[in-house]
Amino acid sequence: MFKKPKITYKSSVEFIIYSLVLVYCIFQGAIYSPDSPSYINANSYRSAGYPIFVRAIKLIFQNYFDFFLVLIQAFLGLFAVYILVLKVERLLKLNFLLKLIFIGLLIFPFFAPLEVANNVTSEGLSYPMYLFFLAFSIDFLLNETRKSFLFLLASYTLLVLTRGQFLMLPIVIAIVYVFKYKATIFKRIFLTRLLVFLLAPLALVLLDKTYQQLKDGLFISTPFTYINASASALYVSEADDVYSFDNEDYQNIYKDCHTFLxxxxxxxxxxxxxxxxxxxxxxxxxxxxICNLTLHQRGTEYYVNKGYPIEEASYQIEMAAKGMYPVLVKNNFNKWIHLNYSNFIHGFKSQFLFFLILAIMIFAAFKSIFNAHKYIYILLFLSALIISNGMAVALASHSIMRYLFYNYSLFFLIFVLIFKYIKDVRNS
Incomplete structure (x- = not known):
């Protein structure tokens, strides 16, 4: 006979917290932002994940779309919180107070200003997928099971098809994996998994291009990556940079955009x-x-006026941005690097916090060279995630909460890990 699960005061408190958040989200209802129509209509500059997700819900639930979208996003998000808390609790043996603090940090995005479960935007799907990715990555790095490896890859795939900013996450795992299994990394099983991590971003790029081919007939990556990244390069640019372009279209677009700016x-x-x-x-x-109203809009109009269909015009201005970006960065590198550093630090709120996380990452990497404690590998993983995502966001856009909130709870975990590590070292 199966034993009935033991219901305790602590588990009851957790259940009440999750239930209250779910009820709150349902009563808030769906929130439509200026970005929402572009997901619902599967615009060419939106990745595959969320448009397919919302269209499937619309197809199944019809007039009850708003209610079931919020319900599914809230339930999926809270289930992801539960799974991550479960994995972390097993790793760190958190006491009840620390566990509640961690849950509180993870459910913060369900409330204003983010309201990820209610907003009809990609965060409703990407946040749960990121939490699943974290949970299965931690499990894999500690236990190296086939199940955690497959779940890790599945959550990564869904995450990147929803938000491309996380494309390079497997590289972070690969680095930690090499540190942990340095003595046996060339054995077949370890080498195979390492190669999977290294090739996963390429596979996702091809999958993204395949989606665009099926939808719009163009085998291209989802546009807007270089348009967004070019904003900082345009901001620091000078009028005479136009003479650095050999392509006549690039010259015309740049001259028009720079004059408008x-x-x-x-x-x-x-x-x-x-x-x-x-x-x-x-x-x-x-x-x-700079990037939407100027480069994207005016650049797309330029190519439409040359006779390109709207989907191809969007692709052409993305390619133009890709061509102009390195030239503008090279011409104005000193201004560009200082601006991007300020952008990066803005995401950390202070230079002190950045250098603290950087020092922790360097310390963990150094300790990992030797036979490190399991907490060290997770410290390296979490600190590298924070820094790499901050760099990706700063290079591609601006450091706002919408792009950075995914890792807020990791700061708390890092400090708990350090405390637990010191305690274990003293007791050993």
Missing amino acids: EENNWLMSSKERASYGDYYKDFHLNLGK
């Missing part, structure tokens, strides 16, 4: 400021106007 005072040169921190604040406020 100059007229609207959306360039670094528009006003002298006291520091790069101040320049970043100006860039932060105007990024959408």
Whole structure:
């Protein structure tokens, strides 16, 4: 006979927390933002994951779409929280208070201002997938089971098809994996899994291109990557950079965009400021106007006027941004690197916190060279995740909560890990 699960005061408190969050989300209802229609309509610049997700729910539930979308997103998100908490609790043997704090940090995005379960945007799916990815990555790095490896890959695939900012996550795992299994890494099983991690981003790029081919007839990556990244390069650019382009279309687009930016005072040169921190604040406020309203909109119109269909015009301006980006960075590198550093630090809120996480990562990497404690490998993994995601966001866009909230709970975990590690070392 099966034993009935033991219901305790602590498990009852957790159940009540999850239930209250679920009820809160349901009563809030669906929230539509300016981005929502582009997901529902599967616009060419949206990755496959969320548009397919919302269309499937729309097809099944019809007029009850809003209710069931929120219900499914909330339930999926809370289940992901539960799974991650379960894995971390087993790793760190958290006491009840620490466990509640961790749960609180993980459910924070369900409330304002993010409201991930209610917003009809990709975070409703990407946040649960990221938590699943974390849970199965931790399990894999500690136990190296086939099941955790497969679940890790599955959650990564769904995550990247929803938000491309996480494309390079397997590289972080691969680095930690090499540190942990350095003595046996060339054995067949370890080498095979390492190669899977290294090749996974390429496989996802091909999968993304296949989706675009099936949807729009163009074998291309989802546009907007270089348009977003080019915003910082355009912000620091000068009018005479136009002479650095050999392509006539690029010259015409750049001249038009730079003139428009100059007229609207959306360039670094528009006003002298006291520091790069101040320049970043100006860039932060105007990024959408630079990449969306200017480069994307005016560039797409340029190619449409040349006779391209709208989908191909979007692709052409993405390729134009890809061509202009390295040239503008090279021409204005000093200004660009200072602006991006300010962008990166803005995501950490202080240089002290960044250098603290960097020091922890370096310490964990150094300790991992030797026969390290299991906590060291997870410290290396979590600190590398925080820094790599911060760098990816700073290079591609601006450091806002919407792109960075995924890792907020990891700061707490890192400090708990350090405390547990010190305690274990003292007791050994």
